[in-house]
């Protein structure tokens with residue numbers, strides 16, 4: 001018996017036990033994906049499939065994992081900006097620096113509005 005027969009047998013067995021076959025196919029081998037309760041499973045690869053629902057979701061997950069780092073960077077920039085402003089006396093430069101500070105603070109505030117799970 002080949003591996004292929006084996007996976008078809010397994011698939012049939014799972015279907016009998018209430019699994020449903022999805023229109024999606026396994027990204028690894030192209031076999032139809034089975035849904036068992038909340039799990040997606042490929043009988044050919046004999047593994048669970050993790051499906052990222054959309055690009056947008058993947059992106060927001062990536063952003064979320066980056067949040068602490070972003071916040072840290074912004075804080076560091078604000079700190080050094082604060083030191084520069086302290087010793088700066090030129091009004092034109094101060095105006096630019098103040099604008100930059102506002103931008104950094106806005107960015108920091110925006111980060112705060114993104115919820116981390």
Ligand SMILES: [Zn+2]
Nearest residue numbers: 026029042045
């Ligand atoms: Zn597969």
